[in-house]
Each structure stands twice: as C-alpha cells, then as structure tokens.
Amino acid sequence: MILTVQRLVHTAITDAMRRQYPGVDIPPFVVEVPPNRALGDLAVTVAFQLARPLRKAPKVIAQEVADALGAIPGIARLVVAPNGYLNLYLDRPAFIRPRMRGEVAGLPATPEKTVVEHTAINPNKAAHIGHLRNAALGDTLARVLRFRGGPVEVQNYIDDTGVQVADVIVGFRELERKSIDDVRRIAETTRFDYYCWDLYSRVTEWYAEDSARLEVRAAALHELEHGGTPVSELGALIVDRIVRAHLRTMARLNVSYDLLTYEGDILRLKFWAHAFDILKAQGAVFLQTEGKLAGCWVMRIEAAGTPAVEAEGGDDGGPDNREKVIVRSNGVVTYVGKDIANQFWKFGLLGRDFRYKRFMTQHTGQTLWATTSADSDPAAPPFGRASRIFNVIDSRQMYLQALLSQALRTLGHPREAENSVHFSYEMVALSHATARELGYPPDDDENRKPFVEVSGRKGLGVKVDDMLDLLAAKAAKEVAARNPEFTADECGRVAAQIAVAAIRYFMLKFSRGKLIVFDIEEALSFEGETGPYLQYAAVRAHNILQKLKEREGISEADVLAALDGLACDELSGAGDGTHDLWALTLEASRLDEVVETVIRSLEFAALAKYAFGLAQLFSAFYHKYPIVNEEDRDRKLWRAAGVAYFRAQLTRALALMGIEVPARM
RNA sequence: GCGCCCGUAGCUCAGCGGAUAGAGCACCCGCCUCCUAAGCGGGGGGCCGCCGGUUCAAUUCCGGCCGGGCGCGCCA
Known part of the structure; x- marks a missing residue:
C-alpha cells in the first residue's frame, strides 16, 4: 500500500x-x-x-x-x-487509483515458520478476563503475522497433569464424593467450566481449613502424572470437558488453533528424559552436591536478578552464581524442565516428535489437532520445526522465559535463543466497583491498592462467557431498536459480532506494558473509542455503497472503472481547498506501514489506534460530504471510490483484530 | 536487596527524537424534513513525576532520584 x-x-x-x-x-x-x-x-x-x-x-x-x-x-x-x-x-490520482483497485502488491512474504503459543489456560475452570487478554493478543499476533505472509502455527498448551487439575479431582472425590459417571453426567447437564470454577475455590477453602489435606492433593497429582488409575481417568475426563468448554468460548471470540499440546504427552513420550540427557551431556545442568540444593539437578542462571538460591562457597564479592532447580532431589522434574523440552521440540531440536490425532473441526472449518501418546494419524501435518517462536505469557513469567533462551544458548543454538520470544504483557486486574459487583467486598488491605487481583483460586474474576453474554444482550437491544425488521436470529448474530468487537478492541487498545484495571461498566461501552464504533463506521460506508447500487445502479466495479476519466478536483482539493477525501484515502493506505510497525514493536495498541483514527476520519467525512445525493458526477464517484477503499481497509484492519463487520447494525 | 513494567488533561489512555502534545470518558454549548445521532461540530481543562546529561532538536534517548505495580519456591 x-x-x-x-x-x-x-x-x-x-x-x-x-x-x-x-x-x-x-x-x-x-x-x-x-x-x-x-x-x-x-x-x-x-x-x-x-x-x-x-x-x-x-x-x-x-x-x-x-x-x-x-x-x-x-x-x-x-x-x-x-x-x-x-x-x-x-501525485494523488496516480497513487490512489491502483490502490483503490487493489492492484498494488504487498511486500514479499517470509518463508520461515513461526509458532505462536497462546491461551494455555489450566483446564480446571472457566476462562476469565485475564485469559482473554492472552488469547486476544496471541490470536491478533497470529493474524498479523499471517497478514505479513509466511506460515504461522498456533499452539495451545494444555497443562493436564498439574496441581490445578488435581485440585478439581480432589473436589469431586473428597468434597462431593462423585464417581466418574457422576462427573460425566454433570459435564453433560451443566456449564461444566462454571461448575468447576466454584468447586475449585471450595477446594482451596477446604485446604485452608486443614493443611494436612494438602497430602490428598499431592497423592492425586502423583496419580495424575503416572496414569492408569481411577484418579487419572477422572482427570482426563475433566480436562477434556474443560478444554472443549474453553475452545467454545474462544470460538465465540473468533479464536482458533492448529494444535493442542498436552503436557501429559511430554511426560509419556519421554520428551523430558530425552531433553535431560541432552542437557546433561552438554553440561547445561549438573547435580548439586552441597548446600540447600544438594541432590537437585540445577541450571546456572545468567540473567541478572534472576531468582534462585545462591551457590555454595564464599561468594563475598564474587560473581552472582545463582541456580535454578530443574530436577528435584526426589527425582521429579519441575515445570521449567518440561518447558525446556517443549521449547526444544517447537524448534525441531529435540530429535523426538509427538503423535497426533484429530481433535475437532473448528468454527472456521479448519481441523484442530492434538498431541497424543497413542498411534499417530498419518494425515497429520508436520508440527513444530519453527524458526521463530512467540510464547504469549504475562510478564510475571519473565524469568522462566529467559531460562528457555538461556538453555538454547548453552546448548549451542544462539539463533534459536534469539528467536525465542517472550511476548510479555501486564496482567488484568479488577476495579473495586467490579469486584464488589461480583460479591467480593474489598478488605482493608486490598482497598489500599487501586485494583483487585483476579484469582482463579479464590473464584474471583469475570468469566469470559459472562462478559460476552452481557455485551451481546446489551447489543441485541440496540440492534432490535434500530432494525425493527430483523428477526431474533439476525439480531442475535449481529449482537454477537458487536460483543466480540467490544471486548477484543478493549483488550487490544491498551499497550501490553499497561496493567488493565478491568471495569465491567467501562468495557460495556459502545461509544467513543470502542469496537462497535469501528464497526459502525464500516457499516455506514457499506450502506452508502448499497444505496448507490440500489438507487442508481452504480456498483463498486462501475465506480472503479470510471475513475480514469474523472476530473480530479475533489481529490486534489482544488475547489474549496479542503483535502478531506485525500486525507481519508491516504490514511487508509497506511495499513501496511502500520502492520510493519506493529510486528516490529509487538504493540497492537498501535493497530487499534490506527483503525480508530481512520474510522474517525471517515465519520467526519461522512457528515461533511454527501455521496448518494451529490450532484456533481465526478465528485460523487471519487467520494464513492474513497468510501469503498476506506471500507476495505478498515475491514482488513478489523479482521486483524478478529473483529467482523456486520452488514447492518 | 536485585530485576522488569508503569508515572502525560478530573478519569482511562495514545504519542516515545522533530513542525501548534492528542483521543476517549466526564462536563458545557450546538446539530436528526438530508447516505443509520452506536454519530458530527464547538468549548473549557496539561511544570508530559522530579533533577541532571546527550542532541541543531527531548514528553520521547541516557543516568540518578521519587511514587506505584509485578517477579524473586525442591509451585506452575
């Protein structure tokens, strides 16, 4: 452009x-x-x-x-x-004509494969607003990279063998005395992710009453990791149903994936054992024999300020030798170890591969694959083997992510270390008003802070589906009032699109380094700098072109075909000296430049602001210049072409953010 | 203590070397016989946290403070 x-x-x-x-x-x-x-x-x-x-x-x-x-x-x-x-x-006409006609090629695509890992919600409860920021950023990143060209693979990591799943297992077995069949029935007849949301926080309270109960969790976790028991079978059921609930929620938001990576498969397929051999052979980890960490396999940490225990020995004034435990003294690998193995696999450096099965067909029609430890589907495409990886995880995971790069570097893969990117962002918290609304009166301690932290463990958070329902209900009312001829079905469809626009735009408009203090009231707004405002601008542009067609039989193709023969006053502003049409179309042409900036900075707020600014420019233009009712033919057609170009470019910008444009709203 | 992030209008945030520092919300005043008012126009409102430095040029880069958040486990 x-x-x-x-x-x-x-x-x-x-x-x-x-x-x-x-x-x-x-x-x-x-x-x-x-x-x-x-x-x-x-x-x-x-x-x-x-x-x-x-x-x-x-x-x-x-x-x-x-x-x-x-x-x-x-x-x-x-x-x-x-x-x-x-x-x-x-030269305005010469610049804009071919762009309006879509005749200008973009920059050449990069052949290198990129893996984007995002979402990665613990499969034990409903998705909340914090998870949503992750998915919105990750999905937009994938869309932007695809726009730029080059293969992108989206992975969603499922921690199916972690404590959080163990906790819900404990809840069903100890608190509710449910059998696996009971749980299956609950999953079929309730919003299972909501059910587990409540159960999970009850388990947390149950532990708090008597810390000896944590033994129960440890036992469940152990069985979960090793498999082949009723506990692990129950765990697999819970995970499967919750993962499917998450995928439904994400599908509502136009988020899809290529592959689900199960931590259980990393264990069962001995990825870690293999990675451990490599790390040991290269001296990246060593067995600590002294001090607090005696008996642990540890990794030296290079990153300054990285947490961990200081090494033994007189370290007065000496170098800051810090160590991170990779394998505990009881022989159990930490999450860092599993992550290193996973990261190696993503680059194709592990020398092992998962097995794959079809998991489901997504709303896009595209197959979602999942890893498995059983036989592999021969039709599975090649996964992993990326040249570049983006791990979308909030900034609290910084050190762990830095360790991944360090492990790669230590093992002689400096290029991969460089291309191992922690896509970091600040967390989402709740405003006091919203926390109160959710039934959590802030205590004195929390009151001192300007926000309340989301906590899955406490069951404190705004669920994504609830938020979408609220937004859609509000939008449906508006849509029905404005479009009396719409059926309930049409209303619902458009309302859903508006809800997605509102929430996704809201998640994207803050730069990623900014902590979002989420307030339901604020997020429910459809006015001003919001997703629906952007959709509205595109819808109005669409209406103009519709009217032109209906009333005068002038199609977009007619408009574009006529451009060569038109006087260019309107574009050059020769008449009254204004440059509004030119300003609008030139700005619309900047999308590719903005995308370049966005990829370089990984800052999607820039994309959001650009789209908003473009919509504002159009809205002002819309009020100032008639198009269907313009009498001067040349002016009319130039304006129509400008509107068509604006609509095309704004629609593309919105698509990058996962936002659709309804036909009417 | 160490590391990372944040500090710009009443509030929430853009801008992050360059031409008068912008937007949304809130507040005030206008605009629907005319392409949807989820809109448009106008108005008030800023020691760009503080102090130094680099530069032709600093809100933007560097250093130091001050204030706030987060991370720092043989949890994930």
Whole structure:
C-alpha cells in the first residue's frame, strides 16, 4: 500500500545525497507521514541530521538535496520547508487509483515458520478476563503475522497433569464424593467450566481449613502424572470437558488453533528424559552436591536478578552464581524442565516428535489437532520445526522465559535463543466497583491498592462467557431498536459480532506494558473509542455503497472503472481547498506501514489506534460530504471510490483484530 | 536487596527524537424534513513525576532520584 512509495522515496533521496555529498556518511533516516496534509504527504528530516557533519544550515542542505533529486515517479512536487524539512506531495490520482483497485502488491512474504503459543489456560475452570487478554493478543499476533505472509502455527498448551487439575479431582472425590459417571453426567447437564470454577475455590477453602489435606492433593497429582488409575481417568475426563468448554468460548471470540499440546504427552513420550540427557551431556545442568540444593539437578542462571538460591562457597564479592532447580532431589522434574523440552521440540531440536490425532473441526472449518501418546494419524501435518517462536505469557513469567533462551544458548543454538520470544504483557486486574459487583467486598488491605487481583483460586474474576453474554444482550437491544425488521436470529448474530468487537478492541487498545484495571461498566461501552464504533463506521460506508447500487445502479466495479476519466478536483482539493477525501484515502493506505510497525514493536495498541483514527476520519467525512445525493458526477464517484477503499481497509484492519463487520447494525 | 513494567488533561489512555502534545470518558454549548445521532461540530481543562546529561532538536534517548505495580519456591 504505502510502503512501496516510502521505499522508493528513501532510495531516491539516498541516491541524491550520495551524488551531492560524495564521501559523506549518509545517516539512517525515515520517510514519515507529516501530522497534516498541508505539510505534504511524506516528509524527510535528513537535512537536520546532516547539518553537523556538513556544517551547513538544514534549510541549505534540504535545498541542495532537493536540487540534486530528479523526478521521482509518483511524486508530484517537493517543497523545502523554511525549517529544513523536505516535504513531498504525492501525485494523488496516480497513487490512489491502483490502490483503490487493489492492484498494488504487498511486500514479499517470509518463508520461515513461526509458532505462536497462546491461551494455555489450566483446564480446571472457566476462562476469565485475564485469559482473554492472552488469547486476544496471541490470536491478533497470529493474524498479523499471517497478514505479513509466511506460515504461522498456533499452539495451545494444555497443562493436564498439574496441581490445578488435581485440585478439581480432589473436589469431586473428597468434597462431593462423585464417581466418574457422576462427573460425566454433570459435564453433560451443566456449564461444566462454571461448575468447576466454584468447586475449585471450595477446594482451596477446604485446604485452608486443614493443611494436612494438602497430602490428598499431592497423592492425586502423583496419580495424575503416572496414569492408569481411577484418579487419572477422572482427570482426563475433566480436562477434556474443560478444554472443549474453553475452545467454545474462544470460538465465540473468533479464536482458533492448529494444535493442542498436552503436557501429559511430554511426560509419556519421554520428551523430558530425552531433553535431560541432552542437557546433561552438554553440561547445561549438573547435580548439586552441597548446600540447600544438594541432590537437585540445577541450571546456572545468567540473567541478572534472576531468582534462585545462591551457590555454595564464599561468594563475598564474587560473581552472582545463582541456580535454578530443574530436577528435584526426589527425582521429579519441575515445570521449567518440561518447558525446556517443549521449547526444544517447537524448534525441531529435540530429535523426538509427538503423535497426533484429530481433535475437532473448528468454527472456521479448519481441523484442530492434538498431541497424543497413542498411534499417530498419518494425515497429520508436520508440527513444530519453527524458526521463530512467540510464547504469549504475562510478564510475571519473565524469568522462566529467559531460562528457555538461556538453555538454547548453552546448548549451542544462539539463533534459536534469539528467536525465542517472550511476548510479555501486564496482567488484568479488577476495579473495586467490579469486584464488589461480583460479591467480593474489598478488605482493608486490598482497598489500599487501586485494583483487585483476579484469582482463579479464590473464584474471583469475570468469566469470559459472562462478559460476552452481557455485551451481546446489551447489543441485541440496540440492534432490535434500530432494525425493527430483523428477526431474533439476525439480531442475535449481529449482537454477537458487536460483543466480540467490544471486548477484543478493549483488550487490544491498551499497550501490553499497561496493567488493565478491568471495569465491567467501562468495557460495556459502545461509544467513543470502542469496537462497535469501528464497526459502525464500516457499516455506514457499506450502506452508502448499497444505496448507490440500489438507487442508481452504480456498483463498486462501475465506480472503479470510471475513475480514469474523472476530473480530479475533489481529490486534489482544488475547489474549496479542503483535502478531506485525500486525507481519508491516504490514511487508509497506511495499513501496511502500520502492520510493519506493529510486528516490529509487538504493540497492537498501535493497530487499534490506527483503525480508530481512520474510522474517525471517515465519520467526519461522512457528515461533511454527501455521496448518494451529490450532484456533481465526478465528485460523487471519487467520494464513492474513497468510501469503498476506506471500507476495505478498515475491514482488513478489523479482521486483524478478529473483529467482523456486520452488514447492518 | 536485585530485576522488569508503569508515572502525560478530573478519569482511562495514545504519542516515545522533530513542525501548534492528542483521543476517549466526564462536563458545557450546538446539530436528526438530508447516505443509520452506536454519530458530527464547538468549548473549557496539561511544570508530559522530579533533577541532571546527550542532541541543531527531548514528553520521547541516557543516568540518578521519587511514587506505584509485578517477579524473586525442591509451585506452575
């Protein structure tokens, strides 16, 4: 879209400077889009940067560069601003026509495979708003990477052998005295993830009453890990039903996956044992024989400030030798160990592979695969073997994620270590008002903080499905009021799309380093900077084009075909001097540039803000300029083309955020 | 104590080397015989936490403070 032109200009200016100032180092510079159209469409500040080495005024340099610069295709004129900016004005019709027609190719795709791991909710309770941030970020990351080109594989890690699952097992067996058949029946007749949500917090209280009861958990966990017992069978049932509930919730949000990776398979297929051999052989882990960690296999930690126990020996003033336990003295591997094995597998460095089975067909029609320890489906595609991995996990997991890179580096895989990315973000907490609404009056301690922490263990959190239901109910009312001719079914469908837009946009509009204090009231808003506002803009654009077709028989194809023969006043602003149509379409063309920035910074708030700004530009345009009712044919068609282009680009931007545009709303 | 993150309008947040620091919400004033008012226009409201440094240029980069959050287990 616009990137091709920016690169062209960059090259031309670089060449001009090389000719003009032979022997002078050309500093790196960028071709930016100035704050408003009066200042041009593109701007370069390289004259400022050259002022010192050339010992000349920026304005003089800018003029010299301008003089040395021949005609650049697509650039109508170049202005040297009094302060030294080089401002470029595009040949507007020549720029926008092929883009409106979708004739401009994007940048070449990268052939390297990327694995994105996200969601990874403990399969023992309903998904809450904290999990939602993870999934929204992870899914958007996958969409953005696919937009840019190149294969992307989305994995969802299922910790089916962890304490959290053990806790729910304990709940069913000890608190409720349920048999596996009872549990199966409960799963069939209730919202099972909600049921377990409550049970889990009851188990937590049950432990708190008598710490000796933790022995029960330990025993359940042990059976879960080793399998072949009624406890592990119950665990498998719980996990399966909860995972399916999570997938249903995620499907509502337009989130899908390629592969479910089960921790149990990592154990059963001896991934860890194999990884352990590699780590030992390379000396990445060693058996500690002294001190507190005697009997443990440990890894030296390089990252400064990394937690762990200091090594034995006089360490006064010595280097900070810290160690992280990988295998406990009782021989049980820690979660770090399992994660290292998994990370190695994702890069194809483990020398082992999972076995695979079809898990289900998703709402997209695409097959979701799962790992298995039984026979593999020969039709399974190749998984893993990535060149780049994004692990979407909140910032609290920083050290563990750093360890993964370190393990890769230690074992001689510096490139993989570099491409092992912790996609980190801050957590989601609850506002006091929302916590109160959920029936948790904040105690004095919590009152001192501006927020209340979400806690699955305490059962404190906003469930994703509840939030979606609330949003959809509110949206349905609005949709019904505005579209009396809609059936209940249509209303429901559109309301669901609006609900997803509201919540996904809300999760994306904050930069990832920002803690979100989630407030139900705030998230329920459909006005201002919200997902529904964006959808509304696209819907109105769509309506204009619909009306044009219905009333005058002018299709979008007709509009595009007519462009070549039209006077361009409307686009160049020659009439009343305004540049609104141009401002709108130029901004719409920036999507590819924005995506590049987003991938570089991993900051989706930039994408969200861009889409919002674009929608605002359109909304203002919509009010100011008639299209269906415009009498001047050339103006009318240019505007219509602009509206069509806006709609196409905004729709693409929204799709990157997993937001759909309803036909009406 | 060490590490990471945050500190910008009343509130929630963008901007993160460059041209007058922006948006949403809230508040006030306007706008629906005309393509959906989930909208548009206008208004008030800012020592960009503080102190230094680098730079032609710092809200933006660097250092030091101050304030807040998170992490620091033979849990995951």
